[in-house]
Amino acid sequence: MRALSRHEDDAVPAYVTRAQTGDARAFEDIYRMHRREVSRLAARLLGPRGDLEDVIQEVFIQVFRSLGSFRGDSRFTTWLHRVTVNVTLMHIRALRSRPQLGNELLHEPAAPEGDSPIDRAARAERLAALYKILDTLSEKKRAVFILHDIEGVPAAQVAAVVESNVLTVRTRLFYARREVYAAMAQDPTLESIARELQAEPVEGATP
Amino acid sequence: MSHPSNDALFSAAQGDAPADLAAHVAGCDACASRLRRLRGGAEALREAKRSVPDISWSALDVVMAREAEAAAREVRLRPASDRPMWLRPFAFGAGLAAVGALAVVAVTLRAPPAAPPPPVASRAVAPPAPATPARRPVEATVLLSTRGALWRQGAGGAASRLTDGVLREGARIETARGDRAVLSLQRGARMDLRGESLASLTRLREGSRWCRSTAARFGSRAAPRGARAAIGRVDGARRGRARGAQRGERRAGGAARGQGERRARRGRGDELLGARDPRAPPRGRAAGA
Numbered sequence: 001m002r003a004l005s006r007h008e009d010d011a012v013p014a015y016v017t018r019a020q021t022g023d024a025r026a027f028e029d030i031y032r033m034h035r036r037e038v039s040r041l042a043a044r045l046l047g048p049r050g051d052l053e054d055v056i057q058e059v060f061i062q063v064f065r066s067l068g069s070f071r072g073d074s075r076f077t078t079w080l081h082r083v084t085v086n087v088t089l090m091h092i093r094a095l096r097s098r099p100q101l102g103n104e105l106l107h108e109p110a111a112p113e114g115d116s117p118i119d120r121a122a123r124a125e126r127l128a129a130l131y132k133i134l135d136t137l138s139e140k141k142r143a144v145f146i147l148h149d150i151e152g153v154p155a156a157q158v159a160a161v162v163e164s165n166v167l168t169v170r171t172r173l174f175y176a177r178r179e180v181y182a183a184m185a186q187d188p189t190l191e192s193i194a195r196e197l198q199a200e201p202v203e204g205a206t207p
Numbered sequence: 208m209s210h211p212s213n214d215a216l217f218s219a220a221q222g223d224a225p226a227d228l229a230a231h232v233a234g235c236d237a238c239a240s241r242l243r244r245l246r247g248g249a250e251a252l253r254e255a256k257r258s259v260p261d262i263s264w265s266a267l268d269v270v271m272a273r274e275a276e277a278a279a280r281e282v283r284l285r286p287a288s289d290r291p292m293w294l295r296p297f298a299f300g301a302g303l304a305a306v307g308a309l310a311v312v313a314v315t316l317r318a319p320p321a322a323p324p325p326p327v328a329s330r331a332v333a334p335p336a337p338a339t340p341a342r343r344p345v346e347a348t349v350l351l352s353t354r355g356a357l358w359r360q361g362a363g364g365a366a367s368r369l370t371d372g373v374l375r376e377g378a379r380i381e382t383a384r385g386d387r388a389v390l391s392l393q394r395g396a397r398m399d400l401r402g403e404s405l406a407s408l409t410r411l412r413e414g415s416r417w418c419r420s421t422a423a424r425f426g427s428r429a430a431p432r433g434a435r436a437a438i439g440r441v442d443g444a445r446r447g448r449a450r451g452a453q454r455g456e457r458r459a460g461g462a463a464r465g466q467g468e469r470r471a472r473r474g475r476g477d478e479l480l481g482a483r484d485p486r487a488p489p490r491g492r493a494a495g496a
Contacts, residue, residue, distance in 0.1 A: 181214060
């Protein structure tokens with residue numbers, strides 16, 4: 001539960017209140033304080049396709065415009081995540097309605113220090129395989145699965161983000177997992193990934 | 208033991224396999240294969256949890272700083288009202304009805320006894336005064352512009368480089384291939400001109416919808432609910448040039464360009480404002496506090 005807890009203590013932070021009165025600095029503060037969590041959540045929802053920077057920009061523009069309607073009924077971070085989820089899902093919908101130009105990866109995760117190109121390619125392959133499976137889920141199940149099982153958000157907060165109740169979230173999660181595991185069990189690409197992982201030399205072992 | 212479920216195998220793939228399941232998998236090829244795939248899947252999930260997006264923040268920071276300024280200015284200009292959005296049309300209607308009722312009462316009470324009407328031929332016919340509601344002039348703040356983006360005041364004005372500042376009504380903006388200009392318009396709308404676009408700042412009639420051109424995306428970025436009066440016009444934007452095809456030009460190359468150009472030939476001409484894609488998702492859903 002990393003994403004939502006950072007600003008938990010302050011349900012309506014002071015910079016939000018200042019932004020609602022037209023303070024330009026406060027709008028910038030919102031962007032600077034939340035851009036990393038928004039980018040991480042958007043990247044996980046989007047997968048390795050789509051224009052992540054466009055989505056992040058779109059999320060904050062939407063947040064800036066709608067800030068006047070934020071009354072503090074929920075925590076600011078919950079509201080922010082709701083906007084992020086909705087904007088990203090809209091972007092995914094738009095991507096699906098456009099002609100596909102092949103499986104081009106439009107953004108890649110940051111590579112750790114000393115990562116070789118082979119490692120990077122393997123990582124990209126794993127992510128592509130996962131998102132191919134997640135693409136078969138319905139929007140609602142996909143959002144719940146990613147928020148809960150990848151982002152690590154507790155079910156109660158997922159319910160607040162997707163504007164539903166905990167029971168519905170748990171039901172969606174149950175069916176999402178069932179579909180994901182069934183698809184994984186059928187996917188031969190994942191078998192080769194598992195084989196590669198087993199074949200990787202153990203650190204310190206002589207080649 | 209019967210074949211274990213995918214759930215049980217996934218748990219086993221993550222490390223905690225009960226003894227009877229491990230024994231079954233050791234003797235069953237189908238389940239061993241499923242377990243290997245689920246192990247790969249579990250690793251892919253772990254990869255997704257570990258991954259951090261690689262973003263170049265500097266360009267985004269510049270755009271967002273300007274968006275923040277534009278948003279703050281919009282908030283300061285907005286009249287303060289605690290009334291919910293959905294009540295506003297009713298409140299306006301109720302106000303209008305009250306004024307009308309008062310006017311009727313006043314006229315009825317104060318009107319002198321009616322004189323016989325003059326002959327029809329001598330009656331002066333005054334043309335009704337045209338209703339000209341006061342309007343704010345169109346303005347646009349430049350949020351982002353690349354080197355080749357130009358602007359001129361009116362069709363015959365001299366072209367200058369589009370830099371920071373505010374553009375007035377009648378200004379025309381041009382972008383060359385590969386250029387981009389983003390302008391913040393009134394009522395929270397944005398004009399995002401990609402390469403080879405020509406747009407002019409002019410007020411369209413009330414009720415015009417937002418243009419969803421692709422060479423120039425105008426107002427399509429989350430226009431606020433009710434923001435229907437379009438400000439601006441995009442001329443000669445190639446309608447058929449889908450964003451996907453544009454992206455293809457940048458990233459994939461020739462095949463996509465061919466597709467975009469074929470579509471462009473079909474749809475060339477002035478952009479029809481009001482061409483909002485009916486399949487497009489409804490606006491305003493993204494922010495539900």
